[in-house]
Amino acid sequence: MSTVSQMALLFIGAALVNNILLTRFIGLCPFFGVSGNMETSLGMSLAVVFVMTMASSATWVVWQYVLEPLGVGEFLYIPAFILIIASLVQFVEMYLRKASPVLYRAMGIYLPLITTNCAVLAAATESAKPGFFKLNIALGSSLSLGEALVYTLGVSVGFGFALVTFAALRERLELAPVSRLFKGTPIAFITASLLSLAYIGFSGWFGL
Amino acid sequence: MKEWYAAFRQGLSIENPLTVLMIGLCATLAVSTQVQNAVFMGFAVVFVLTMSNVIVSAFRRQIPTEVRIPIFIVVIASFVTIVDLSMNAFVPGIYQVLGIWIPLIVVNCVILGRAEAFAYHNRVSLSIADGLGMGIGYWSVIVLLAALRELFGTGRIVWFDTALVQLPSGYQPPGLLLLFPGAFLVFGFMIAGSRWANEKLEARKEARACRP
Numbered sequence: 001m002s003t004v005s006q007m008a009l010l011f012i013g014a015a016l017v018n019n020i021l022l023t024r025f026i027g028l029c030p031f032f033g034v035s036g037n038m039e040t041s042l043g044m045s046l047a048v049v050f051v052m053t054m055a056s057s058a059t060w061v062v063w064q065y066v067l068e069p070l071g072v073g074e075f076l077y078i079p080a081f082i083l084i085i086a087s088l089v090q091f092v093e094m095y096l097r098k099a100s101p102v103l104y105r106a107m108g109i110y111l112p113l114i115t116t117n118c119a120v121l122a123a124a125t126e127s128a129k130p131g132f133f134k135l136n137i138a139l140g141s142s143l144s145l146g147e148a149l150v151y152t153l154g155v156s157v158g159f160g161f162a163l164v165t166f167a168a169l170r171e172r173l174e175l176a177p178v179s180r181l182f183k184g185t186p187i188a189f190i191t192a193s194l195l196s197l198a199y200i201g202f203s204g205w206f207g208l
Numbered sequence: 209m210k211e212w213y214a215a216f217r218q219g220l221s222i223e224n225p226l227t228v229l230m231i232g233l234c235a236t237l238a239v240s241t242q243v244q245n246a247v248f249m250g251f252a253v254v255f256v257l258t259m260s261n262v263i264v265s266a267f268r269r270q271i272p273t274e275v276r277i278p279i280f281i282v283v284i285a286s287f288v289t290i291v292d293l294s295m296n297a298f299v300p301g302i303y304q305v306l307g308i309w310i311p312l313i314v315v316n317c318v319i320l321g322r323a324e325a326f327a328y329h330n331r332v333s334l335s336i337a338d339g340l341g342m343g344i345g346y347w348s349v350i351v352l353l354a355a356l357r358e359l360f361g362t363g364r365i366v367w368f369d370t371a372l373v374q375l376p377s378g379y380q381p382p383g384l385l386l387l388f389p390g391a392f393l394v395f396g397f398m399i400a401g402s403r404w405a406n407e408k409l410e411a412r413k414e415a416r417a418c419r420p
Contacts, residue, residue, distance in 0.1 A: 023388055025238035029317055032233065075293060078311050079285040086278055118234050118315040125311070181400045189396030193389040200387065 007150050014154030017203055020119050021162045022196040027119025031163060032188060034110070041167035045160030047110040051092065052120050052156040053149060055085045056127040060148045063128035073129070081124055089114055123155045166195060215326075215334050216341040220348075232318035235309045236350050237391040243365050243372075246354035247347075248302045252295065252310060254343030256287045257319050258336060261327040265335035268328050280323045281314070288314045318346060349398075356394050361385035 020026045030048075034040045059081050067073035067080060093111045096104040114120055127148035143151065169191055178187050232253075239249045263283050264271070271279050292310045295303045303310070313319065322342055327335040358365050363381045364374040375381075384390050 025234050025388065025391070026312070028233040028237065075289055078289050078292070078314055079282055082281055082285050082314050083278065086281055118312045121312065121315050122308075181403050182396075186396045186400040186403070189392045189399065193392035193396065196392060197389040200389070 007147070010147060010150050011154040011157075014151050015158030015161065016199070019158045019162055019199050019202070020122070020155050021159055022192070022199040023203070024122075026122045027117050027159060030110075030117060031166065031192070032185070035163060035167040035170050035188075038164070038167050038171060040110075041163045044110045045156075045163050047114055048117070048119065048159050049153070049156040051085075051089055051111065051114050052123050052159075053152050054092065055088055055120055056124040056148055056152040057145065058084050058088055059124040059128045060143075060145055077125065077129070081121060081128070085120055085124060119155070119159055123152050126155075127152050162195070162199075166192065169195065212333060212337045215330075215337040218338070218341055220341055220345045232316045232346065233395075235312060235316060236346075236353065237388075237395060239306060239309055240350055240354035240357055240391060241361075241386050242305075243351060243354045243358055244367055245302060245305050246350045248295070248299065249306055249309060250343075250347030250350050252291045252306075253313060253316065253318070253346050254340070256284060256291060256313055257322060257343045257346075258339035259287045260284045260319055260323055261335040261339035262332060264323045264327040265330060265332045271328070276324070276328065277320075280320055280328075284319055284323070285314050318342065353391070353395060353398060356398070357385050357390060361390060 018024060021028065021031050030044055034044045062080065062084060063073060067077060089111055127143055130143050170188055173187060173191060235249060239245045260283050264280060288311065295310060322338060326338045355365060359373060361381055361383065363379050364371045385394065
């Protein structure tokens with residue numbers, strides 16, 4: 001995979017066809033937790049794009065140059081990756097607070113939450129050792145750093161897109177007449193079910 | 209003993225991690241297509257939750273507040289690695305299906321949440337009770353969800369190649385329930401159902417309290 005069209009395919013495959021939230025069920029906590037209003041879900045999406053891309057380039061490098069050559073990847077990858085993500089997030093948070101207060105205000109409070117977001121761990125693991133999470137069938141047995149970046153960007157943009165769409169739906173839902181027992185979370189789940197049904201429609205694209 | 213029982217009970221009803229607190233949903237929805245998978249996933253969570261609670265609670269005076277989160281995560285990650293490797297060795301068939309979800313137990317908010325909210329402030333015996341209670345609360349919801357989806361999605365419940373329950377042959381199973389949207393749908397109805405049950409319980413409690 002090197003040409004532009006293949007990169008585009010990788011991106012769309014990760015963002016829509018294999019959408020991490022609605023077709024893979026990864027990262028659902030923020031999907032229900034922060035989708036109550038539009039603004040917070042935009043901030044969260046921004047933070048996820050940012051952290052996920054950085055985290056998976058870091059895990060890619062560590063896997064390729066440390067864990068794999070030493071032969072300890074098989075049993076050490078979980079603690080290693082989660083530590084990388086946790087410390088990276090902490091670091092990014094400190095840096096942003098100092099360097100860019102505007103950006104920090106937009107996504108600052110979501111950063112610590114992202115440490116325990118399984119979407120980040122899944123995408124980072126997938127780009128370091130592809131095929132493990134079966135997130136994208138089109139992935140080869142190993143990715144170059146560039147492909148890993150495009151792939152994670154696709155995953156995180158897909159995450160943001162689904163989250164923002166869902167937040168918009170939930171804002172409308174607030175006004176809808178819903179039976180007393182179903183008000184709030186239950187109807188949100190049923191809406192998510194319909195949204196996920198729509199995403200299954202993407203799976204016909206390019207036979208991915 | 210009474211305290212122990214109270215901590216244990218909490219996870220089962222009023223603080224059930226899934227239906228009340230809505231945390232740790234991802235794995236629940238994904239693996240609940242078959243009762244068999246759900247049972248093992250639930251056990252993995254119970255084990256990791258209880259063991260990490262024990263360790264965190266035993267070392268709670270030594271763990272400095274500033275770096276507690278990374279320490280919790282390392283403790284949890286070690287137990288998850290134990291589960292990951294042993295399931296791969298002893299139940300390879302199940303591991304094939306659950307494989308991707310076992311490593312993700314690390315970032316399951318239920319476990320980190322209990323380490324932070326309970327085990328870090330309580331003594332070991334109570335933390336065991338809390339871990340077991342929360343774990344069993346999680347286990348029962350995930351198994352119930354899987355049972356509903358498998359029963360109505362395929363028409364029967366299978367446990368290691370033998371059918372435990374079989375619906376009459378005239379039943380046409382809607383395959384939708386086994387797909388991703390089905391999980392959301394069934395879970396939405398389950399939450400509504402648990403609300404209904406809670407309301408009934410409250411009403412009964414009030415009625416009893418009013419009686420002279």
